[in-house]
Amino acid sequence: MFAVIPRRWLILLAVMLAFLPVVIDMTILHIAVPSLTLALGASATEVLWIIDIYPLLMAGLLVPMGTLADRIGNRRVLLTGLVVFGIASLLAAFAPTPALLIAARVLLALGGSMIMPCVLGIIRRTFEDEDERAMALGLWGMVGAAGAALGPLIGGALLEHFWWGSAFLINVPIMLVVAPLVFLLLPRSEETTPGTWALGQALLLIAGMLALVYGIKAAVGATQPLGVALLMALLGFALLSVFVRLQLRSATPMLDLSLFSRPAILAGIIMAVVAIGALAGVELTLAQELQYVLGKTPLQAGIFMIPIMAAAAVGGPMAGYLSNRFGLRGVASLSLLVSAGALGFVAFADLHQPGVSVPVVLAVLGLALSIGLTASSIAIMGAVEASKGGAAGALEATAYELGTGLGITFFGVFMSSVYGHTIALPAELAAALVQRAARSIGDSYLVAAELPAEQGSAVIAAAKAAFSSTHSILLCTAAVVVGVLAVVVFRLLKGQSGQSAH
Incomplete structure (x- = not known):
């Protein structure tokens, strides 16, 4: 089975390199948000859509694309995804308005949704041995975390010298290097699943996910009348219910729903959604606190x-060893x-005087979350046979993307609500300006720029004080949510001692 050892690790190298730009793109934008907001004059709602249309749309696209890869081959879908991602990055870099930037992010989501399930599916098919698979997934996790670490640093360095669009443009040269490597290293012939790709089911799933998530966003954010928001959410729920019924009746379903009955998969998915959501929200909050305040x-x-x-990059390789040594349940x-x-x-x-303690605790946070999330990847991939690796990979990637999108949405809406109630603006400010400035700290800065120097300074001082309070409330809430998740995972993994769910 493992006769040609070097080939296996070269394939891992190829798919990790393909995964890298997708991860960099997720975090590079957090640093670019303040520059982008001011340059495009984007409202708080537009900024939220710019950030989270990408993960929310990917959440609907990943399962269909994972199934498509099983039907026509991972190599073909992966290469197509890399090309689409590169073109979308170019369009995003030069988008002149928030609306066009959101459209480019839609295209980025299409490319990313082709890349992610292929990467996990290829790793599962390539590594049958559990110990080797744990190491491969640990290295995959390390590359993901390293890419996420490079994102803010690269973004910060680019924005120091160039305009905000350079945060997207950086993907183009990366793709020009990665695509030929993937083309050369991945085997040209691979085993595919027979049958046709059900386009109707794919569209049903995408429409259902988008309608449900949009309904939740609109209701929580009060961007639409409550009746409209509930109608969208109910429509999404109805479409997803039809999709589920079709899967249960089909001889060759797009998504094998029996996977959800496996505790390791269920725990891994819940963990991914909540933990990644909290992490994405925290990163976004910190990026704004550091720059604005x-x-x-x-x-x-x-x-x-x-x-x-x-x-977090160190946590990936550690997770495989720790889950084998001490058991998945305890480690997670x-x-x-x-x-x-x-x-x-x-x-x-x-944060004004971080000393040594703040960087150390931030490192502990990254290490702990990385170990837990990589352990969940090992559990999910160990709970399925190789033939269902693509489906399991798509489910895991969906959980990550849905968690990121919902995390940013809920953090953004929560932040806006708390900020609006906390900010104490100057009494002489016009009512219309007060309403605008109370939406977000970005809006406060935009309002301040239109005012005389003294008034503008007063608005900015009020904005900074309000955001610092908001930041503390948000992080406390995230701490409670992640603490509750620890208990839920412990209960779900009862009797789960090792890395594999077999």
């Missing part, structure tokens, strides 16, 4: 956040409890 440059903000992602639950404690500490830390 502390007055750091994008590069300085990127450097400040390195401990989270650098430590304890890592989440440690993460919750770290979030609670950062909530009340003085």
Whole structure:
């Protein structure tokens, strides 16, 4: 089975390189948000859509694309995804309006949704041995975390010298290097699943996911009348219900729903959604706190956040060893409890005088979350046979993307709500300007720029004070959510001692 050992690890190298730009793109945007907001004059709602249309759309696309890869081959879908991602990055870099940038992000989601399930599916098919698979997934996790760590740093360095679009443009040369490597290294012939790709089912799933998530967003964010939001959510639920019925009746379903009956898969998916959602929200909050409140440059903000992602890069390879040695249940639950404690500490830390403690705790946060999430990947991939690796990979990737999208949405809406109730603006400010400035700290800065110097300074001072309070409340909430998740995972993995769910 493993006669040609070097080939296996070369394939892993190829898919990790393909995965890298997708991860960099996820975090590079967090640093670019303040520059992008001011340059395009984007509203708080537009900024939220720019950030989270990508993960939310991917959440609907991943399962259909994972199934398509099983039908026509991972290599073909992966290469197509890399090309689409490169073109979309070019369009995003030169988008002149928020609406066109959102459209480019839709195209980025299409490319990314082709890349991610192929990467996990290829790893599962290539590594049958459990110990080797744990190491391969650990290395995959390390590359993901390293890419996420590089994102803010690269973004900060680019924005120091260039315009915000350079944060997207950086993907183009990466793709020009990665695509030929994937073309050369991946085997040209591969085993595919017989049958046709059900386009109707794919569209049903995508429409259902988007309608449901949009309904939730609109209801929580009050961007639409409550009746409209509930109608969209109900429509999404109805479409997904039809999709589920079709899967249960089909001889060759697009998504094998029996996978959800396996505790390791269910725990891994719940963990991915909540933990990644909390992490994405925390990163976004910190990036804004550092730049808007502390007055750091994008590069300085990127450097400040390195401990989270650098430590996460170390956590990947450690997770396989720890879950084999101490059991998946203990490792996953304890890592989440440690993460919750770290979030609670950062909530009340003085970021003006971080000292040694803040970077150390940020590193602990990154390490603990990385160990827990990589352990969940090992559990999910160990719970399925190789023939269902693509489906399991798509489910895991969907959980990550849905978690990121919902995390940013809920954090953004929660942040906006708390910020609006906390900010104490000057009494003489016109009612229309007060309403605008209370939406977000970005809007406060835009309003301040239109006012005389003294009034503008007063608005900015009020904005900084309000955002610091908001930041503490958000991180405390994230700590509680991750703490509760630790208990849920511990209960779900009862009797789960090793890495494999067999």
